[in-house]
Amino acid sequence: MKTSLRLLLLLAVAVLPCLGGAGDIVGVWYNQEKDAKIQIEECGDKYCGKVIWLKEPNYPPGSKEGTPGTPKLDTHNPDPAARKTPRLGLQIMQGFQFSGDNVWRDGKVYDPKNGKTYSGKITMISPKELDLRGFVGVSLFGRTAKWTKAE
Numbered sequence: 001m002k003t004s005l006r007l008l009l010l011l012a013v014a015v016l017p018c019l020g021g022a023g024d025i026v027g028v029w030y031n032q033e034k035d036a037k038i039q040i041e042e043c044g045d046k047y048c049g050k051v052i053w054l055k056e057p058n059y060p061p062g063s064k065e066g067t068p069g070t071p072k073l074d075t076h077n078p079d080p081a082a083r084k085t086p087r088l089g090l091q092i093m094q095g096f097q098f099s100g101d102n103v104w105r106d107g108k109v110y111d112p113k114n115g116k117t118y119s120g121k122i123t124m125i126s127p128k129e130l131d132l133r134g135f136v137g138v139s140l141f142g143r144t145a146k147w148t149k150a151e
Contacts, residue, residue, distance in 0.1 A: 096120065
């Protein structure tokens with residue numbers, strides 16, 4: 001009895017790390033420039049992400065984009081009604097689905113720096129690094145940003 005229990009425990013310890021799952025990307029991540037932190041979380045059966053920290057959350061002195069000292073807004077949004085939305089708290093990722101092999105597909109990524117939305121794919125490189133690829137049409141036409149775990 002003890003031998004089979006030990007064998008079962010050893011098997012569980014050996015297999016669990018290999019299972020890697022859809023929840024692996026859940027957490028707080030720095031964007032490539034490290035000027036923002038994005039919290040990725042489950043949104044129903046998909047994954048989404050929002051900006052929870054900005055290195056410079058307010059417009060700097062002399063800013064031509066907004067009133068210095070006030071929170072940065074989503075000024076480049078193609079929807080005029082959304083241009084007064086603060087960047088802090090802004091949802092920039094949505095609809096990502098786990099597709100196995102440390103990849104999440106079929107998502108959308110919004111870049112508040114230019115107001116454009118891209119198709120997206122996330123590949124987890126390691127528990128502390130992921131590649132976020134934004135593209136138009138096919139993945140070949142896009143760019144990849146490396147994000148690092150902030151926690």
